């Protein structure tokens with residue numbers, strides 16, 4: 287049994303490593319890969335600019351990377367309205383102004399930046415990248431009681447009202463969840479929303495969950511885009527999408543929607559492959575979980591799901 291499990295895991299790992307490598311070098315994934323690299327480099331500059339005392343002259347190499355990436359991206363005819371490009375324009379503009387102020391701007395780099403950023407963007411006040419100044423008193427107005435209420439009233443729901451959910455409500459929750467942090471802001475999470483007609487198909491893939499899944503109005507298939515990660519960062523996408531899922535669970539509840547996360551195997555199993563095929567999920571996205579959603583009935587049962595005490599899980603290191 288032990289050997290069988292070992293071989294299974296080995297085979298799955300081997301397949302996944304091959305896939306990640308393929309995604310990282312194959313031209314078919316170039317656009318996605320390039321947007322991630324632009325975001326990665328931009329984020330590095332954003333972080334530098336947000337320090338209390340940015341180091342004058344920092345980031346020259348990263349800015350060169352951004353410039354050549356955008357140049358190639360443009361040459362390939364890719365989507366110049368992508369958020370990575372918006373982010374880059376904002377970052378490059380602020381970087382240029384900062385280094386100019388410090389007398390550290392490389393004239394050649396400055397002219398390259400000015401060539402790449404549209405004139406209108408250079409002269410307007412819109413900020414799509416760079417840094418923003420936060421005033422403590424503006425962000426300290428959160429009501430702890432409200433937060434406590436939100437997190438303590440969220441439960442995994444396994445009993446849903448047979449009533450349609452508006453797509454707008456789901457989108458609002460996803461919008462909130464997009465505020466989740468992700469490694470280098472790569473935002474790998476994707477959400478596939480099934481409709482009522484796909485309910486039967488989907489619930490058949492969730493066979494064995496316990497039956498309640500059939501009463502869900504919609505299923506959210508949560509995937510994570512692996513193309514943003516080199517092999518050395520294997521599985522990091524699961525961390526970021528896991529955080530996204532946590533935010534989404536709370537966001538759905540705040541939008542009046544009950545939800546239950548359904549665990550999926552984190553490999554391209556036959557069921558996962560069938561789900562991917564059925565819903566046109568590209569191979570560079572890994573299925574992380576499925577979330578059953580629906581409106582709350584007037585009353586319903588949930589497990590107590592007792593939690594550990596804080597003292598049980600912390601260890602104050604001395």
Ligand SMILES: Cc1cc2nc3c(=O)[nH]c(=O)nc-3n(C[C@H](O)[C@H](O)[C@H](O)COP(=O)(O)O)c2cc1C
Pocket residue numbers: 440441442443495496546547548549575588589591
């Ligand atoms: C990653 C993950 C996978 C889960 N998978 C399932 C599942 O397959 N079936 C299910 O009924 N509940 C599933 N749950 C819900 C958990 O059982 C539930 O979150 C836990 O017992 C705590 O209860 P609460 O969510 O009501 O606070 C899952 C939760 C998470 C976070």
